[in-house]
Amino acid sequence: MLKKNYFFILICIFIAYIFSGCTKAKLLTAAGEKLEPVTEQSEKCAVEDPRNEPYLFYKFTDKQKELIKDMQCEKSGASFGIKISGPGDESRFSFGFLYKEDFKSGSKIVTPLSSRCQVRGKYSDVKADKFSLQLCIKRTDEPEGFYFYSAGKADLLDSWIEPYKIGIEFLPEPLFSYGIDGGTVSSEIYSVDFSRAEKTLPEGMKITLTLNTKETAAAKNEDRIVFENRGEVFTVRLSGKDSFDFDSRCFKNGTGVFKFTGGNKFVKSFTAVWCKEDEAIAADIGMILDWPEKNWRQKDYELFRWSIFPDVLFFDFKDYQIQDSFLTRLAYFVEKTGYKGTFVDDDFILNNHGYNAHDYKAKDLANFFTQALRHSVQLNENELLLRSILIRNGIIVTLPDGTFEEGTGCIISISRESSPSLRNQLVAHECWHGIYFMDSGFRDYVKSLYGSFNPDSLSFLKSYWATAKGLGYDLNDDYLMKNEFMAYHLQLSPQTTGAYFVTRSYWSNMRSFPDLQRYVQQTKGKDFEMVAYSLSDYVYERWGLYGGRTFLVFRESPE
Numbered sequence: 335m336l337k338k339n340y341f342f343i344l345i346c347i348f349i350a351y352i353f354s355g356c357t358k359a360k361l362l363t364a365a366g367e368k369l370e371p372v373t374e375q376s377e378k379c380a381v382e383d384p385r386n387e388p389y390l391f392y393k394f395t396d397k398q399k400e401l402i403k404d405m406q407c408e409k410s411g412a413s414f415g416i417k418i419s420g421p422g423d424e425s426r427f428s429f430g431f432l433y434k435e436d437f438k439s440g441s442k443i444v445t446p447l448s449s450r451c452q453v454r455g456k457y458s459d460v461k462a463d464k465f466s467l468q469l470c471i472k473r474t475d476e477p478e479g480f481y482f483y484s485a486g487k488a489d490l491l492d493s494w495i496e497p498y499k500i501g502i503e504f505l506p507e508p509l510f511s512y513g514i515d516g517g518t519v520s521s522e523i524y525s526v527d528f529s530r531a532e533k534t535l536p537e538g539m540k541i542t543l544t545l546n547t548k549e550t551a552a553a554k555n556e557d558r559i560v561f562e563n564r565g566e567v568f569t570v571r572l573s574g575k576d577s578f579d580f581d582s583r584c585f586k587n588g589t590g591v592f593k594f595t596g597g598n599k600f601v602k603s604f605t606a607v608w609c610k611e612d613e614a615i616a617a618d619i620g621m622i623l624d625w626p627e628k629n630w631r632q633k634d635y636e637l638f639r640w641s642i643f644p645d646v647l648f649f650d651f652k653d654y655q656i657q658d659s660f661l662t663r664l665a666y667f668v669e670k671t672g673y674k675g676t677f678v679d680d681d682f683i684l685n686n687h688g689y690n691a692h693d694y695k696a697k698d699l700a701n702f703f704t705q706a707l708r709h710s711v712q713l714n715e716n717e718l719l720l721r722s723i724l725i726r727n728g729i730i731v732t733l734p735d736g737t738f739e740e741g742t743g744c745i746i747s748i749s750r751e752s753s754p755s756l757r758n759q760l761v762a763h764e765c766w767h768g769i770y771f772m773d774s775g776f777r778d779y780v781k782s783l784y785g786s787f788n789p790d791s792l793s794f795l796k797s798y799w800a801t802a803k804g805l806g807y808d809l810n811d812d813y814l815m816k817n818e819f820m821a822y823h824l825q826l827s828p829q830t831t832g833a834y835f836v837t838r839s840y841w842s843n844m845r846s847f848p849d850l851q852r853y854v855q856q857t858k859g860k861d862f863e864m865v866a867y868s869l870s871d872y873v874y875e876r877w878g879l880y881g882g883r884t885f886l887v888f889r890e891s892p893e
Contacts, residue, residue, distance in 0.1 A: 362492065373391055376390045393432070411470060411473065417466045420457040420484065432478050432480055451472075466509040502603065504603060513530055527590075542578070545600055546602040567890040569888040582606070616644065617640075619761060623889075647744070662688035664694065667702050687804070693746045693767035747764070748761055780820040827883075835859045
């Protein structure tokens with residue numbers, strides 16, 4: 335019985351050996367169909383004798399070619415990839431597409447192949463036993479198949495068809511993806527060349543930095559990812575996010591060779607794909623602050639969507655006058671003392687500045703446009719444009735009778751007319767309002783701090799808000815009071831918040847409140863500082879933000 339079992343095992347091993355090439359060939363599929371090997375060696379999916387037969391050739395099936403053709407008609411395009419197991423030595427490899435002219439001699443393909451776009455490199459530069467290559471297919475090309483060349487022994491393990499992708503994936507195994515021009519795998523692994531990416535993705539490109547969550551989970555507060563591109567240096571804070579997106583228009587000098595110079599172990603991939611055009615560009619606040627105006631899509635403003643809080647729309651206006659035309663009438667209607675619930679006329683807008691920056695929740699926006707309709711208020715062109723933007727983005731919703739109700743989201747705005755330092759402060763202030771509008775847990779925490787705040791310091795705050803030029807907040811609006819209480823404590827770093835209010839205690843408008851002046855000066859604003867630290871700790875724990883900093887990505891540009 336033992337001999338029979340032994341004999342049966344030998345037979346099974348022999349059969350497995352005989353059909354091992356077929357088994358490998360079955361693994362090499364794409365779009366659910368096996369690729370058609372052109373040579374006997376190709377059936378084995380292996381370069382076994384590179385000195386005499388270094389090429390593997392495959393034809394696409396009709397189904398695969400149809401899929402490629404369909405994808406080429408889409409803006410996302412089509413690319414083809416292969417997974418390789420190589421020798422890890424100095425021998426070279428290359429990978430590219432085959433065309434009808436390559437098959438003029440029937441099934442035999444003449445080598446060396448004529449010049450064409452391809453991916454090439456040395457195994458030693460890859461620094462991994464297994465890796466993948468991917469090449470985008472030009473939209474006008476009709477490839478019949480692909481080839482793989484290896485000067486060392488190698489196996490093909492897998493293949494696939496997917497939309498355009500350019501860049502590098504470092505984990506779990508390296509993947510090098512190239513545009514329609516092809517490229518060379520560099521020995522500098524943490525260097526990604528996007529200098530020609532727009533040739534492949536001319537109608538919108540998004541670059542995504544994906545994080546290695548196993549490493550980021552153990553990261554320290556001071557850990558950062560740093561990369562360079564054409565003279566600009568970008569620092570990415572690790573905040574619990576899995577990825578960061580960069581619209582290609584955020585780079586002042588276009589896309590070039592991106593080099594990672596810090597925090598490389600936290601990087602999982604850095605790739606570019608086609609990005610569908612949106613009315614609002616998703617971006618981190620750090621990118622919005624210094625977004626190149628030459629890349630704006632409208633001459634008067636650019637519209638963004640805060641990447642951390644996608645329901646927050648962010649307007650960056652060219653100057654105060656344009657911002658006023660959009661938002662001053664709204665500002666007086668929503669919160670200006672003595673004007674609340676009323677509509678100022680066009681002459682008033684021309685001669686009065688609303689705010690340097692603005693923030694409005696969906697409920698107030700819906701009420702403004704509803705009351706304007708009911709009172710037959712003639713809104714200006716920019717206010718009508720604002721209304722359309724709000725409707726398209728779901729912040730306000732049109733009802734059957736033509737009035738509006740609140741949807742989801744809010745808006746904030748700043749202007750390029752503000753100085754860089756003022757823009758930084760205003761952005762922080764307005765962004766905190768945006769979070770306050772959107773997050774009930776944050777509102778509850780602010781409410782608890784507001785309720786336990788020192789009464790004298792709170793009276794000082796309210797007196798300042800009521801009398802400071804350009805503010806005029808309605809002190810009877812409890813929601814507004816808590817919202818501003820929070821924003822004034824988070825617009826600066828906690829260590830400077832106390833001094834900020836001490837300075838304002840000397841302002842002329844506060845002379846009418848000598849007892850409050852004296853209290854703030856004698857305590858050196860400690861009440862404000864304590865609340866600022868409490869709020870900063872809260873927002874850091876939840877979103878990785880901090881007092882005076884609402885961004886996770888920081889840009890340093892050459893002068």
